[in-house]
Amino acid sequence: MLTTTLAAIRPLDEEAMASARALHGRLTKPAGSLGALEELSVRLAGLAGSCPPPLPESAAVAVFAGDHGVHAQGVTPWPQEVTAQMVGNFLAGGAVVNAFARQMGASVTVVDVGVAGVLPELDHRDLVAAKVRPGTRDLSQQPALTRDEARTAVEVGIQVARDLVDAGADLLLTGDMGIANTTPAAALIAAFTGAAPAAVTGRGTGVDDPTYTRKVAVVRAALDRHTPDPTDPLGVLAAVGGLEHAALTGFILGAAARQRPVLLDGVIGVSAALAAAAFAPDAVGAMVAGHRSVEPGASLGLARLGLEPLIDLGLRLGEGTGALLAYPVVASAVRVLHEVATFDSAGVSEK
Numbered sequence: 001m002l003t004t005t006l007a008a009i010r011p012l013d014e015e016a017m018a019s020a021r022a023l024h025g026r027l028t029k030p031a032g033s034l035g036a037l038e039e040l041s042v043r044l045a046g047l048a049g050s051c052p053p054p055l056p057e058s059a060a061v062a063v064f065a066g067d068h069g070v071h072a073q074g075v076t077p078w079p080q081e082v083t084a085q086m087v088g089n090f091l092a093g094g095a096v097v098n099a100f101a102r103q104m105g106a107s108v109t110v111v112d113v114g115v116a117g118v119l120p121e122l123d124h125r126d127l128v129a130a131k132v133r134p135g136t137r138d139l140s141q142q143p144a145l146t147r148d149e150a151r152t153a154v155e156v157g158i159q160v161a162r163d164l165v166d167a168g169a170d171l172l173l174t175g176d177m178g179i180a181n182t183t184p185a186a187a188l189i190a191a192f193t194g195a196a197p198a199a200v201t202g203r204g205t206g207v208d209d210p211t212y213t214r215k216v217a218v219v220r221a222a223l224d225r226h227t228p229d230p231t232d233p234l235g236v237l238a239a240v241g242g243l244e245h246a247a248l249t250g251f252i253l254g255a256a257a258r259q260r261p262v263l264l265d266g267v268i269g270v271s272a273a274l275a276a277a278a279f280a281p282d283a284v285g286a287m288v289a290g291h292r293s294v295e296p297g298a299s300l301g302l303a304r305l306g307l308e309p310l311i312d313l314g315l316r317l318g319e320g321t322g323a324l325l326a327y328p329v330v331a332s333a334v335r336v337l338h339e340v341a342t343f344d345s346a347g348v349s350e351k
């Protein structure tokens with residue numbers, strides 16, 4: 001499934017992009033006046049292979065949840081059981097992602113790809129039960145996952161993307177939940193960019209100074225132990241990744257293979273995007289950076305991918321919340337190509 005997905009990922013369609021650029025030049029606005037939205041809409045035309053590209057009308061967030069053996073190293077102040085408890089909160093509709101999704105008219109799909117704790121007794125109809133294993137191993141001591149486990153998690157993400165697209169989703173949004181998951185995200189970003197552990201490691205849920213120092217040391221120790229090879233993305237994900245990071249990698253690849261844009265949320269989505277780009281460089285064409293997380297690794301990773309985030313509100317929540325806030329910006333960028341009059345049709349004089 002991974003191999004066929006990678007084979008289906010194509011470069012952007014240059015002809016559709018040229019048409020979109022030409023159309024922008026005829027619309028009733030000064031050339032370039034929509035800033036980043038213009039190039040975004042051009043790219044989406046290239047992804048869809050048509051101008052205008054389809055207006056996104058059915059956005060779907062997938063929140064991939066997993067736990068982390070590295071939690072044992074004291075890299076976060078939160079107890080591990082919060083991951084399972086928040087999955088319960090997502091299913092009950094009580095989390096920030098649910099509130100934002102209702103605001104934006106998006107669906108929320110919760111995927112248990114590796115929660116260690118016991119999920120609360122709830123209506124689980126909205127839960128995709130795809131646990132690869134109950135949490136990763138401690139990446140500072142041993143590989144977090146076997147290659148087989150990492151591949152299985154990637155394929156969970158591909159399948160979720162396929163199922164959402166088959167059900168009518170035309171825009172996919174990354175979401176994540178996993179106490180301690182900013183530690184593997186930092187390690188992945190360091191592995192793929194070559195940046196120093198201190199440059200990519202952030203304060204996650206809000207760690208104090210001693211915890212931050214420990215977290216940087218843990219990321220450094222993991223990289224020293226495994227020396228992950230950035231040209232072997234499955235090996236990197238297995239050594240220092242997480243189950244939700246691996247599944248998100250597959251989710252992004254699955255979106256790209258079906259020519260659907262995928263809006264990246266925070267640092268976990270960005271770390272997965274780097275892995276996806278290592279599998280298939282053309283997958284970057286499907287990626288849209290939703291927002292700039294305050295995690296330093298997120299900015300570093302986006303710069304490496306050549307992506308500029310659409311919004312910057314100082315968020316560091318995860319769940320898909322930053323991606324959701326950017327959804328109306330993406331839809332507006334495309335709507336311009338569908339609805340705005342040309343100078344000719346509206347009888348507006350050109351300069």
Ligand SMILES: O=C(O)c1ccc[n+]([C@@H]2O[C@H](COP(=O)([O-])O)[C@@H](O)[C@H]2O)c1
Nearest residue numbers: 076178180182204205266267293317318
């Ligand atoms: O999206 C982000 O950039 C982001 C930044 C900081 C924290 N988080 C969320 O917080 C959790 C991980 O934080 P931590 O400190 O336990 O590693 C996890 O559930 C993430 O979704 C997410």
Ligand SMILES: Cc1cc2nc[nH]c2cc1C
Nearest residue numbers: 078082177205317318319
């Ligand atoms: C309460 C809580 C909610 C979250 N949502 C995403 N990560 C989170 C981490 C915590 C701790």
